[in-house]
Amino acid sequence: MAASAASAGTIRPADEVNDEVQEFYQDSTTAWEKLWGDHMHHGFYDPAVTAPSRDENRASLVRMLEEALRFAGVSDEPEKGPKRIVDVGCGIGGASIYLAKRYGAQCEGINISPIQIERAQAHAAEEGLEDKVKFHLVDAMEQPFPDGHFDLVWCMETAEHMTDKEKFFGELVRVAASGATIVITSLCMRDPDEKSFTPEEVTLLKRLAEALHHGSWFTVPGYVKIAESFSLKDIKTADWSVNVLPFWPGVMQTAMTLEGSTMLLESGMAVIKSILMAPTTVECFKKKLINYSIITFRKP
Numbered sequence: 356m357a358a359s360a361a362s363a364g365t366i367r368p369a370d371e372v373n374d375e376v377q378e379f380y381q382d383s384t385t386a387w388e389k390l391w392g393d394h395m396h397h398g399f400y401d402p403a404v405t406a407p408s409r410d411e412n413r414a415s416l417v418r419m420l421e422e423a424l425r426f427a428g429v430s431d432e433p434e435k436g437p438k439r440i441v442d443v444g445c446g447i448g449g450a451s452i453y454l455a456k457r458y459g460a461q462c463e464g465i466n467i468s469p470i471q472i473e474r475a476q477a478h479a480a481e482e483g484l485e486d487k488v489k490f491h492l493v494d495a496m497e498q499p500f501p502d503g504h505f506d507l508v509w510c511m512e513t514a515e516h517m518t519d520k521e522k523f524f525g526e527l528v529r530v531a532a533s534g535a536t537i538v539i540t541s542l543c544m545r546d547p548d549e550k551s552f553t554p555e556e557v558t559l560l561k562r563l564a565e566a567l568h569h570g571s572w573f574t575v576p577g578y579v580k581i582a583e584s585f586s587l588k589d590i591k592t593a594d595w596s597v598n599v600l601p602f603w604p605g606v607m608q609t610a611m612t613l614e615g616s617t618m619l620l621e622s623g624m625a626v627i628k629s630i631l632m633a634p635t636t637v638e639c640f641k642k643k644l645i646n647y648s649i650i651t652f653r654k655p
Contacts, residue, residue, distance in 0.1 A: 444513025
């Protein structure tokens, strides 16, 4: 018997998810930064990569930014690029600093994790960019910025944690200036219109959502539909699952090193649980139950 899309995409309480996210990053940020650097998201790899080295892992994180900018059509020329950027779910500031330096832009990063904001501010100070990059401890659903302020809205692996996708989109659109580019990358579930979910798949999606601290699963067509409801233009999507798949073996490989396993044991159960789910996540990718997608838009 096939399960419904609604049951597969069950929405979890926002307060519960926010508490989990804060706890997870409180426990994992120090270890991640030492092992992987200041970019906290999936890497972008060539599909042939199977067992990435530590250097390949770190390089793949920066490449993810470069590929996303290229896909979104953001100019490579600093003088033609964005001048005001918001990094929604900024982690420890890696993307904010990268974008500010690349374009000579003013970048505002937002996050709900105090430890990540603290580390992001420290990174900006180390780079001498305190005047160009600012970080704020705020909820992405209630951004403190004026309407139409940014010409690039950057949202890498944050939409998953949001329980109200329409309200979240509304904030992204509100702070975007006319002509601004909006970039989202997200782990999504398969479109049930293409293939229904079995009860076993629904159970697996729920387990993954809890382990990865998702507010709800969503589909790429779902994001596109919301974008159309806001009259966004130049909507483009791509499935990058094959390019991020090596990330998870890389995580497992790191966790099995002496340094990685020591840090993992010091990080707490929330982090250990997410690492233990890595083989299941790989399996879900391979079975096309989930996908890693980029979705970009332009505000008219």
